[in-house]
Amino acid sequence: xxxxxxxxxxxxxxxxxxxxxxxxxxxxxxxxxxxxxxxxxxxxxxxxxxxxxxxxxxxxxxxxxxxxxxxxxxxxxxxxxxxxxxxxxxxxxxxxxxxxxxxxxxxxxxxxxxxxxxxxxxxxxxxxxxxxxxxxxxxxxxxxxxxxxxxxxxxxxxxxxxxxxxxxxxxxxxxxxxxxxxxxxxxxxxxxxxxxxxxxxxxxxxxxxxxxxxxxxxxxxxxxxxxxxxxxxxxxxxxxxxxxxxxxxxxxxxxxxxxxxxxxxxxxxxxxxxxxxxxxxxxxxxxxxxxxxxxxxxxxxxxxxxxxxxxxxxxxxxxxxxxxxxxxxxxxxxxxxxxxxxxxxxxxxxxxxxxxxxxxxxxxxxxxxxxxxxxxxxxxxxxxxxxxxxxx
Numbered sequence: 001x002x003x004x005x006x007x008x009x010x011x012x013x014x015x016x017x018x019x020x021x022x023x024x025x026x027x028x029x030x031x032x033x034x035x036x037x038x039x040x041x042x043x044x045x046x047x048x049x050x051x052x053x054x055x056x057x058x059x060x061x062x063x064x065x066x067x068x069x070x071x072x073x074x075x076x077x078x079x080x081x082x083x084x085x086x087x088x089x090x091x092x093x094x095x096x097x098x099x100x101x102x103x104x105x106x107x108x109x110x111x112x113x114x115x116x117x118x119x120x121x122x123x124x125x126x127x128x129x130x131x132x133x134x135x136x137x138x139x140x141x142x143x144x145x146x147x148x149x150x151x152x153x154x155x156x157x158x159x160x161x162x163x164x165x166x167x168x169x170x171x172x173x174x175x176x177x178x179x180x181x182x183x184x185x186x187x188x189x190x191x192x193x194x195x196x197x198x199x200x201x202x203x204x205x206x207x208x209x210x211x212x213x214x215x216x217x218x219x220x221x222x223x224x225x226x227x228x229x230x231x232x233x234x235x236x237x238x239x240x241x242x243x244x245x246x247x248x249x250x251x252x253x254x255x256x257x258x259x260x261x262x263x264x265x266x267x268x269x270x271x272x273x274x275x276x277x278x279x280x281x282x283x284x285x286x287x288x289x290x291x292x293x294x295x296x297x298x299x300x301x302x303x304x305x306x307x308x309x310x311x312x313x314x315x316x317x318x319x320x321x322x323x324x325x326x327x328x329x330x331x332x333x334x335x336x337x338x339x340x341x342x343x344x345x346x347x348x349x350x351x352x353x354x355x356x357x358x359x360x361x362x363x364x365x366x367x368x369x370x371x372x373x374x375x376x377x378x379x380x381x382x383x384x385x386x387x388x389x390x391x392x
Contacts, residue, residue: 034163043120048120050064058216061121065114066118071246072110072117075109075239077239090132109265112292118141120141121142124144125145125147127153197219203383204363205382208381210381221336225337230247230389236334252347333358341361344371345371347371356380357379363384364384
């Protein structure tokens with residue numbers, strides 16, 4: 001199959017729409033179920049590149065949760081702690097596999113953003129991963145293969161309309177890529193940059209110690225940024241992205257946005273949040289939304305009389321600003337990646353509030369000295385990669 005006709009493009013009024021191979025070769029994908037759309041394929045192909053590179057860099061199965069051509073989460077298949085199983089809503093009856101762990105982390109980091117995501121998996125989708133996907137609101141999945149049981153589970157999702165795409169893992173794209181804007185063709189060489197441990201060798205701070213676990217997190221952050229709409233910043237910890245700030249015009253806004261998401265990830269692990277008593281049969285989206293409101297600045301919206309009863313059996317105590325700050329002060333060993341240089345030390349100041357200890361960024365700002373000085377103030381280890389990772 002050389003081309004595939006789509007229902008429409010980014011919006012219903014944009015017709016005709018298709019994906020096709022200009023060189024006459026066959027498409028490297030097979031649609032096993034459903035009818036993926038234009039944006040689905042954009043998410044699928046970007047996500048596939050991300051997880052393929054994560055697997056190559058770390059040797060671990062990888063998963064990504066994509067929304068609107070940027071990842072909401074990305075992770076590798078490290079085992080989950082009991083608390084992580086709780087905050088990711090993992091069913092105890094599922095016998096977790098490394099790939100399932102990767103998807104639980106990718107989906108669970110920012111559940112609000114992942115609602116209605118497109119999933120990318122580096123390895124053959126197994127039954128455990130399919131069972132996790134079954135419970136989530138999602139548009140589809142791309143993987144190099146599917147176990148028989150996994151495929152049956154996925155085909156039954158969304159009344160049989162769930163999008164399941166199989167990609168040829170051996171496919172190698174052309175070295176030059178093109179796209180059109182306003183009828184004008186843009187052409188550039190593909191970004192074939194390999195991000196590995198050697199990429200992190202130029203440590204410019206007084207603290208030179210970056211343990212291997214932190215290097216994995218930094219690689220996750222940087223590879224995630226390679227496929228995130230710029231400007232972008234990514235916080236990572238424990239084998240997963242925990243906060244992604246995408247598409248902001250100002251870098252400090254990226255750092256704040258991603259930092260807030262990372263903070264929310266950690267706040268969800270607080271005993272007050274873990275102890276919330278939800279009403280029976282609450283939907284996952286309602287549960288996620290109520291938690292997001294409860295830990296945020298607008299908590300009064302969810303705790304108002306006549307409202308809290310719709311979500312909780314018992315009215316929760318207020319999670320005060322002081323309590324949240326005290327909890328966040330325990331957050332540590334977080335890695336931070338940036339797709340371009342930090343122009344000011346204020347980015348590091350904000351990162352410090354979210355427990356950042358390790359930083360990777362291109363360097364090259366006229367104020368590099370100020371950024372390094374700010375890292376030294378907090379004992380952070382920062383490396384200059386010398387390479388920008390813009391993606392548009």
